[in-house]
Amino acid sequence: MMKQWLVKFEDTNTQPYEDWLSTASKTEVATNDRSTQGGSRQWNFNNENEKDELGKLFFERMKYIKEIKQYPLKEITGAWYVEGNQNAYHRLHNHTQTKVGAPMFDGLSCLLYLEVPDAKDTGEFYFLIKHDDGIIRKSTIMPKKGDMIVMPKTIFHGVYPQSSIGMRRTLNIDFNIYEKNN
Numbered sequence: 175m176m177k178q179w180l181v182k183f184e185d186t187n188t189q190p191y192e193d194w195l196s197t198a199s200k201t202e203v204a205t206n207d208r209s210t211q212g213g214s215r216q217w218n219f220n221n222e223n224e225k226d227e228l229g230k231l232f233f234e235r236m237k238y239i240k241e242i243k244q245y246p247l248k249e250i251t252g253a254w255y256v257e258g259n260q261n262a263y264h265r266l267h268n269h270t271q272t273k274v275g276a277p278m279f280d281g282l283s284c285l286l287y288l289e290v291p292d293a294k295d296t297g298e299f300y301f302l303i304k305h306d307d308g309i310i311r312k313s314t315i316m317p318k319k320g321d322m323i324v325m326p327k328t329i330f331h332g333v334y335p336q337s338s339i340g341m342r343r344t345l346n347i348d349f350n351i352y353e354k355n356n
Contacts, residue, residue, distance in 0.1 A: 291340020
């Protein structure tokens with residue numbers, strides 16, 4: 175199992191991702207059975223070639239993270255886009271299983287903030303990390319446009335309800351990995 179960590183990149187140029195999003199095939203999905211709540215809307219991307227293009231955009235930004243150099247990326251397991259406004263939130267969850275009963279895989283979860291409200295509360299992102307001493311610590315990030323978060327799929331995380339009016343948009347992708355000796 176991959177050690178727990180989280181990396182935040184700031185000031186990512188969102189334009190290449192916006193360009194990709196403007197032409198990508200997407201399907202809106204119901205959010206009543208997902209972590210996405212509070213009036214948020216979510217779309218999935220199913221075209222494998224398009225997901226590969228998105229994966230390359232994300233990997234170009236995160237390829238120097240030392241924690242993933244020992245774990246080559248194997249496949250993209252999901253890609254989606256979320257919009258939320260006032261009262262939108264995400265329940266505590268992780269990305270180790272795509273549905274109940276599915277096998278769990280190590281991998282990476284990545285998200286990029288394409289837009290956040292011009293306000294004090296942009297929907298605070300929270301996460302729990304188990305440290306080597308066995309203690310689980312909670313940390314938070316108040317996101318800004320261009321923030322990219324990369325973490326193992328095992329990290330539990332969510333977003334507190336956004337109190338301000340204004341759109342928060344994220345582009346998300348998950349990768350499975352395999353260890354080099356496999």
